[in-house]
Amino acid sequence: MAPMAEWTFMVYLAGDNNLSDAGDTDLAEMRAVGSTDKVHIVAEFDNAGRRGTRRYHIQRDGVKERVESLGETDSGDPQVLLNFVDWAAANFKARRYALILWNHGGGWEPAEVDRLARRVRARDYSVREASERSASPLGRIFFRSTLEKILALPSSHERAICSDDGSGHSLDTVELGQVLKQAVKKLGQPIDLLGMDACLMSNLEVAYQVRPYARYLVASEESEPNEGWPYTAVLRKWVARPQATTAELAKHIVEAYIKSYVDAGCSGPVTQSALDLSRLDTVAGPLDGLADAVIAAMPRVRDRVWQAQRKSAHFWHNTLWDIKHFCQELEKLTPRTRVRTAAKAVRAALRRSSTRCVIAEAHHGTGVEQVGGLSIYLPMMSVSRYYRELAYARDHRWDGMLRAYVPD
Numbered sequence: 001m002a003p004m005a006e007w008t009f010m011v012y013l014a015g016d017n018n019l020s021d022a023g024d025t026d027l028a029e030m031r032a033v034g035s036t037d038k039v040h041i042v043a044e045f046d047n048a049g050r051r052g053t054r055r056y057h058i059q060r061d062g063v064k065e066r067v068e069s070l071g072e073t074d075s076g077d078p079q080v081l082l083n084f085v086d087w088a089a090a091n092f093k094a095r096r097y098a099l100i101l102w103n104h105g106g107g108w109e110p111a112e113v114d115r116l117a118r119r120v121r122a123r124d125y126s127v128r129e130a131s132e133r134s135a136s137p138l139g140r141i142f143f144r145s146t147l148e149k150i151l152a153l154p155s156s157h158e159r160a161i162c163s164d165d166g167s168g169h170s171l172d173t174v175e176l177g178q179v180l181k182q183a184v185k186k187l188g189q190p191i192d193l194l195g196m197d198a199c200l201m202s203n204l205e206v207a208y209q210v211r212p213y214a215r216y217l218v219a220s221e222e223s224e225p226n227e228g229w230p231y232t233a234v235l236r237k238w239v240a241r242p243q244a245t246t247a248e249l250a251k252h253i254v255e256a257y258i259k260s261y262v263d264a265g266c267s268g269p270v271t272q273s274a275l276d277l278s279r280l281d282t283v284a285g286p287l288d289g290l291a292d293a294v295i296a297a298m299p300r301v302r303d304r305v306w307q308a309q310r311k312s313a314h315f316w317h318n319t320l321w322d323i324k325h326f327c328q329e330l331e332k333l334t335p336r337t338r339v340r341t342a343a344k345a346v347r348a349a350l351r352r353s354s355t356r357c358v359i360a361e362a363h364h365g366t367g368v369e370q371v372g373g374l375s376i377y378l379p380m381m382s383v384s385r386y387y388r389e390l391a392y393a394r395d396h397r398w399d400g401m402l403r404a405y406v407p408d
Contacts, residue, residue, distance in 0.1 A: 004093050005039060005040050005092065006039060006096065006242040007095070007097070007242055008042065008089075008092045008093070008096075008097050008098070009040065009042070009235070010042050010043075010088045010098065011026075011030070011042070011043040011102055012044055012081055012099070012100065012102060013026065013045040013046065013075075013102040014075035014076060014102060014142065023047065024047075025227075026228060026229070027043060027056070027058070029235075030043065030231045030232075031061055031065075032061075033058075033232055033236055034060030034239075035058055035059055036239050036242075038239070038242040039235075040088075040092040041058040042088050042092055043055070043056045044075075046073055046075035051069075052070060052072045052073070053069075053070040053071065053073040053075070053080075055084070057092070074144060076108075076147070077144055077145070078182075081183075082179065085099065085187065089186050089188070096193075096246065097187055097189070097191055097192055097193075098193040098194075098195060099214075100229070101194075101198060102197040103142055103198045107139030108139050108141070110130040110133075112134075113129075113134050113151075114127060116147055120152040122153075122159070123154055123156075124157075125151075129156055133151075133159065137163060137164075137316055137317055138150060140200070140223075142175075143175045143179070145175055146175050150162045150168060150171065164319075165383075166316065166377055166379060166387070167386040167387070169200075169203075169205075170389060170390055171386055173203075173206050173209050174209065176206070176209060177209040177210055177391065180194070180213040181212070183213070190213055190215055191215070192214075192216065193214070193216045193249065194214035195218045196218070196220070198219075198220075198224065199222070199224050200221065200320060200375070202221045202271070202272075202273040203374070203376065203377075204280075204323065204377075205392045208280060208284065208390070208392035209390060209391050210277070211277040211280055214277055215246060215276075216359075217274070217275045218253045218272070218273070218274045219273060220272050221271045221273065221313075221320070221368075221371060221374070222269050222271040222315055222363075222368060227261075229253070230259075233260060234253050237249065237256075247274075247276065250359065251274055251360040254272045254273065254274050254361065258272055258362040258364050267366065268365050268366075269364075269365040270368075272361070272362055273360065274359050275373070275374070276357055283349045283357050283358075284392070284396050285349075286349045287396065287398060288397045290327070290343055290346050291397040291401035292401075293338045293342040294339055294342075295397075297337065297339055298405065301334065307333055309378060309380060312325040312329045312370070313367060313368055313370060313371050318379070319377060319378070320375040322368075322371040322372060322374070323346060323374050323375065324346075324373070324374070325370040326378065328343075331343045331347070350372045350373065350374060352373070358372065360373075376398065377398075378402070379402070381407075383402045383406050
């Protein structure tokens with residue numbers, strides 16, 4: 001067992017897909033820094049090739065690096081992730097822990113979807129459906145158990161709805177919360193920093209679901225480019241200043257991430273945010289006020305809400321919307337009303353500050369110029385039947401607003 005460190009930085013690379021090469025690149029980036037006596041860098045990589053899954057205690061340039069071969073594993077299985085956390089906690093104890101969930105959104109291959117569909121005996125199933133589901137937002141689902149639950153629905157029509165209405169996102173978020181609850185038990189303390197090197201995870205519903213188990217969340221509203229996080233730049237500061245506050249290190253990830261794409265000349269949209277989850281209620285409270293105001297103004301305000309949506313930044317098949325930009329547009333369209341006052345209060349709550357929920361936010365490229373760092377579920381056609389399973393939907397009033405606004 002290694003001596004107690006300041007940090008153990010755990011990276012779980014779910015790379016048994018078309019992003020396997022990106023995983024090799026990221027391991028090389030981690031090796032450019034390597035572990036020290038103050039910072040343990042550990043990774044588990046499910047490779048798409050014949051090597052299977054390996055665990056690494058990352059060392060500078062790979063010299064004397066500890067490597068354990070696990071054979072074939074399913075990185076979409078929550079238990080495999082928990083086994084990795086258990087191994088890291090037992091062998092690399094630290095005062096603080098970071099857990100990075102890596103899945104750039106390359107998603108489930110059609111063959112994998114087909115295998116899972118046959119395993120759960122999906123009704124009304126054809127091989128063609130595997131290609132359809134893997135090409136939909138369901139292809140980016142992190143956990144196999146979520147995908148199995150969707151494939152077990154009683155018809156292909158039901159599964160198609162799940163591809164488009166955000167329910168896959170909802171179910172995966174519930175699963176994430178359950179997994180992190182078990183991970184915290186294994187660590188014996190909350191996760192100090194939860195990083196999502198994955199797509200679309202700087203989302204209010206996700207943040208609220210993981211809040212009991214993590215102190216800070218770093219994630220992107222937008223889909224990530226395949227290159228993901230710049231691990232060399234991220235870890236250099238971690239190793240150079242291990243005593244820095246978790247908030248400082250979270251802000252550094254945001255800065256390093258955006259800088260890497262600016263320097264590379266990337267023109268596509270990139271976003272990154274750091275959230276202090278202990279302050280999430282400072283956003284959820286004003287959003288309750290907005291929900292109440294919109295409900296009270298229905299149906300006359302429906303068209304203005306719709307127009308605000310059309311003008312603001314959105315993600316995930318038009319179901320996740322940037323909160324700040326949406327409220328900004330809603331303010332313009334609802335002058336001298338309670339709705340405008342409530343939207344303004346939400347936007348104020350999202351201002352970046354070390355004493356607010358969004359402690360850092362950065363963006364680059366077209367289509368994200370007005371984003372504020374946090375998205376929310378706001379469908380235009382129908383509300384997912386699964387949305388109510390989320391902790392945020394149960395505890396706050398956004399679900400009621402959605403059902404007043406969105407036609408059945």
